Amino acid sequence: MSQVSFATRSVLNMWLKVKLNRDLPLPTSRVISNMPLPRERVKIGAVQWDAQPVGQVQQWSQRIQRFFEQAADDHCHLLVFPEYLPLSLLGSIMPPSNAVQTLTDDTIRDLLRSLAPPIYRHWYRWMSAMSRQYRLTTVAGSALMVDHGRLLNVTVTFDQSGTESMRQAKWHPLVDEQRWGVVPGPIAAPQVMLPWGLSSAVCNDATYYETFRMAQAQGARLLAVPIADPEARYTLGKARRGCFSQVQDVPMVGVVAAATGRLFGLRLTGKAGIYVPSAMSADGSGVLAESLHPVGESFVSAVVSLPELDRVQREHRAQFPVPPGEFLDALYQFGEDG
């Protein structure tokens, strides 16, 4: 049974739509000339975002635009934003309270299902418009959407013209997300965008090397991972067991964009970073770029060489091959989805 009345949900939904429609008009001009995409050396930017709810929709839009400006000034080709990027917009109709601690799971589920559609639409339109204006391939972070009645956490990628190129629903939602109604993404092949072999996965998907194997099997070389880690305390140990670890064993370039700060009672920490197999970094650390602090806003960028990655991949495959089919058939017979 619903914990929030239909009337309340409708009023909140309408109020949010009114707020969102008052935002800045979508840009139509192109401020940067059309540049061909490089095929070998790609400059990547990753955003670290303060997820604090915003009182005004324009604050959110303008902050997003500043990151696009920064990436364009830095001559980036690809820009990655964090998980749950537009959830801060709920601050325009709700106080930045400790809702996560004070509301029941059922109430949170009802609110998310009701408010996700207008937030998703606004996020989608704004990120598409910004991608087009700044001529940047953009992994737009992630947002909640209702698809055939299912609440999914979806990341969308736009090309330089602002056209959607691929999307990926989170395959491995956290326990809290599942309590709030988010269901695992459907069984489908990971999408890969040419010419770089760009793919994407959402936050906890990077806990599983299987995500990277599946993407690599489809031709992916770069994996963008928007995150929003609900960890009040940042430690390198916990941070390194995600994307950083997986690209050591499944050689790819991993790009992490992180949401940080307080979001309705959740405390988020994380760093934006660009990670590679240790053999690809000059100091052997496997870290090409990483923000300095795990809270607050930041922007990092680095150039990656795809021919160098191809070489590392070939050597890795020869030395550490994927086990034979019968071994893996047996491994993944252990049961259905957890």
Add this chain to the structure above:
Amino acid sequence: MPNIWIIRENELPAPRTGYDLVLWMAPRLPAEVQVRTWAGWSETPIIAWDASGAMLAFNAQPQEWKHTILAIGSGRVFKFQGHYIAWLVEADLRIPEIPRALAVAGVTLIISTTAHWTPVYLNPLWRAAQANQIWGMTVGEYPALFGPCELDPAEEGVMPLTSEGTLCSVSLDFNQLSEARRIFPVHQGLRANLYRTQKWWS
């Protein structure tokens, strides 16, 4: 909570009491009779091996566990006090499917002779311990114990060993792993359906 003694010397030292399992990374595989005799004297099970992976194990326990998973890699699995422990070479740890298969089959401790990686997050045994929420013990010149970050107050996934001179030991609580898996249920989130459908293997 078994008390494990990691021998760091090149030769077997004098037997000591109070240990439940002895691990010895020998410079070269010792004579079988030597290890058997030592195990008898100390009344403690011992697993000894050399850098090539040749291995000897003696006493009533640990019993070697014959399992089809061992069809790949150089690993060997033993049952010890109701727990499965595996020995792997570092190269096998670089293939994440191998520790995953062992963990899914019930192995809770992987022992290896990994190099001294700096920083520790580059050590494939550390990664295997995190990915599968198991214990990982590296023996040899730089003994170390890795475990899920959830079980480490510093959240780095590196646990302390007791060290006195060349004597190195640890009391390992296998039951703690269930606490880590409750806090962050990694295995529960595995999507076997998805992986079987999108298989990356031929």
